[in-house]
Structures are given as C-alpha cells and as structure tokens.
Amino acid sequence: MRLRASASAEQTAEQLAAWDDTLAILRHVLASSEHNGRLYFEFAIPRLGARIDVVLIIQHVVFVLEFKTGSGNTTTSALDQVTDYALDLRYFHKTSHDAVIAPFLVTDVKGALAKITRDRHDPRMTSVAVVSPENLAQAIDTVLAMFDGTSVQADAWVQGAYERLLLQDPPVLRSKASTFRHWTSHTG
Numbered sequence: 001m002r003l004r005a006s007a008s009a010e011q012t013a014e015q016l017a018a019w020d021d022t023l024a025i026l027r028h029v030l031a032s033s034e035h036n037g038r039l040y041f042e043f044a045i046p047r048l049g050a051r052i053d054v055v056l057i058i059q060h061v062v063f064v065l066e067f068k069t070g071s072g073n074t075t076t077s078a079l080d081q082v083t084d085y086a087l088d089l090r091y092f093h094k095t096s097h098d099a100v101i102a103p104f105l106v107t108d109v110k111g112a113l114a115k116i117t118r119d120r121h122d123p124r125m126t127s128v129a130v131v132s133p134e135n136l137a138q139a140i141d142t143v144l145a146m147f148d149g150t151s152v153q154a155d156a157w158v159q160g161a162y163e164r165l166l167l168q169d170p171p172v173l174r175s176k177a178s179t180f181r182h183w184t185s186h187t188g
Contacts, residue, residue, distance in 0.1 A: 022053060022067045025106065025133040033137060035059065035144070038154035045088050047162055052085045056140075057157060060149030061100045062089065063140065069108040074130050078105055082128050090125060095160030099152050101125045102143045106136060116142050124149075 019041075026039065037058035042051040056063040066082040068074065086103035089096040102116075105128055113135040119125040124147070131139045 018067065018070065021069050025067070025069070025136065026054065029133070029136045029140075033140070035140070038158075040158060045085060047092055048084060048088055050081075050085070057152050057154045058140065059144060059151050060147060061102050061143055062096055062152060062157070063143070064089065064101065064103040065106055066104070067106045069106065069133070074105060074107050074109060074112075078107075079128055079130075086125065086128070090122065092162050092164060093160050094163055095152075095157040098150075099124070099157070100143070100147045100149055103128045104136070104139060105130045107132060111135070113139060116146070118146070 022041075030037075030039075035058045037056055040052075040055040040057075042053070043055045044051050052064055053067045054063075054065040056065055064082060064086045066078065066085065068078045082103045082105050086101050090101050091097075101122075101124065103126065107130055109130070109132055111134070112130050112132040114128075114130045116129045116139060117127050119127050126143060126146070129139055
C-alpha cells in the first residue's frame with residue numbers, strides 16, 4: 001500500500017500499526033458499501049499543523065474520520081481534535097464552506113454509536129459522533145440520509161485553498177463571544 005510505502009524513517013511502529021488497523025476497518029466497511037466515494041489519508045490541515053487520519057467524501061458529505069483504536073477509551077482531547085479538524089475545514093478550507101461536514105471519532109469501544117445530530121451552531125454539520133468500527137457503515141448511511149445537497153466534486157475539493165470564510169464569524173465563535181460580552185479587558 002502506498003501509505004505504508006511512503007512512511008518516513010520517523011514513523012513509529014505504533015503509527016504503522018495504527019495505519020494497518022485503519023486500513024483494515026475501512027476495507028471491511030467500504031467493501032460492503034453501496035456508495036462510491038473518495039478517500040484521503042493523512043489530509044493536511046496547514047493552519048493547525050496537523051493531519052486528519054481520513055477524509056471520506058461520499059455524495060454531498062465530507063466525513064472527517066479520526067481513528068483512536070487500541071486505546072479502549074474516548075478522551076475529551078480526541079473529541080476536541082476531531083471537532084477542531086471539522087471546524088477548520090468548514091471555516092478555512094474554501095471547497096468545504098458549502099459542503100456537509102460530518103466528524104466521526106472511530107474508537108474500539110465495543111458497540112459505540114452516538115446519536116448523530118445536526119450541530120446546534122451550523123445546520124450543514126453534525127456534532128461529533130463516536131462510533132465503533134462495526135457501526136461505522138450505519139453512521140455513514142445515517143448522515144447521508146439526514147442531509148440533501150449537491151455532490152462534492154472530490155478532485156476540486158482536494159485542491160481547495162485555505163482562506164478565511166469572510167461571510168460571517170463561525171457560529172461557535174459568536175456564541176463564545178456572547179458569553180463574555182459583559183467582561184472588559186485591561187492591560188498594563
């Protein structure tokens with residue numbers, strides 16, 4: 001597989017094993033899927049200096065998949081990580097501005113399948129869903145059924161530039177700002 005072949009000398013055995021686990025999960029899930037789509041591994045988020053484990057584009061949805069298998073638990077930092085990736089795509093990756101974004105934290109917690117809901121700040125995004133590998137296909141199908149939209153053109157999407165969405169501040173920032181409206185800051 002090219003992903004493993006392109007691994008640098010700095011890649012740890014742990015990282016290579018994680019890639020193997022991710023590939024095995026995706027092979028199983030996607031082999032039985034009726035959907036066609038595009039996968040991007042280790043998708044760079046230059047603004048954050050990070051990489052999304054997997055971006056999966058199917059029809060009108062950009063799935064942000066962060067895999068935390070082998071740990072046996074779901075941490076707040078893992079949830080924050082996948083949330084940050086999804087928000088970064090939404091508000092800084094030009095070809096994601098109008099797409100449906102669905103962030104998933106894939107964990108090996110047996111039977112994990114969080115209720116998938118629309119994000120309360122952004123109606124074209126879901127809240128982070130924690131799913132186990134055996135429920136990943138069901139979660140993907142649920143999101144595809146929840147939203148309508150124009151198919152994302154993967155070739156154009158992957159070429160999307162990073163730029164600030166200038167139409168408005170992200171709703172999550174507006175809600176945070178309103179929390180501190182009565183506070184003043186002083187320097188010196």
